Amino acid sequence: QVQLQESGPGLVKPSETLSLTCSVSDGSIRSYYWSWIRQPPGKGLQWIGYIYNTGRTNYNPSLKSRATISVDTSKNQFSLRLSSVTAADTAVYYCARYLDHYDSSGLRIAYFDHWGQGTLVTVSS
């Protein structure tokens, strides 16, 4: 089955840009949606956004346009950039495969079926 692995700096300074990459183990990056989700220490899950291989994206508005997700199908990778970070952005960041389709009745069914192990990013000077 597909495996996902996050990589990137574990420490970012305030006001700088957080950059993470997720490597997908098989060639399925061309066939699915891909997403980033984060979890502040001791708190719940927060959806950041998703991307399709066409470049179509959708983001959580609470991030106020600071997030950018991109995909590189030649490398089987997708990435997250989060600008102007503050301590509130300290979290474990997960990448995940996102399944999104409509059933026969028109009900949209959208969920995350495979997750990376997560990587802790701390924002501190």
Added chain:
Amino acid sequence: SYVLTQPPSVSVAPGKTARITCGGNNIGTKSVHWYQQKPGQAPVLVIYNDRDRPSGIHERFSGSNSGNTATLTISRVEPGDEADYYCQVWDSSSDHQVFGGGTKVTVL
């Protein structure tokens, strides 16, 4: 934006049944998904589309969804079921994904 409400904690004795609720306005009209997260680990999908189990998930895990409440039921609870559980839906009005606040299940 759409809000999902979960109880912060549920305690259950081994061998008994745990029921974790996820409340939302007319959630019965949405497709609900559930994730299990053990300490220090990534979430794992245990139920999708209200009641479907991914491959490898034990039949002790089941789901239902009606009215304003979706429920994850864990039958014959085992110590290994101790974890945080999150519900998730797609909010049609905002076209965004929403997670519940999570429920910590403690096996007594």
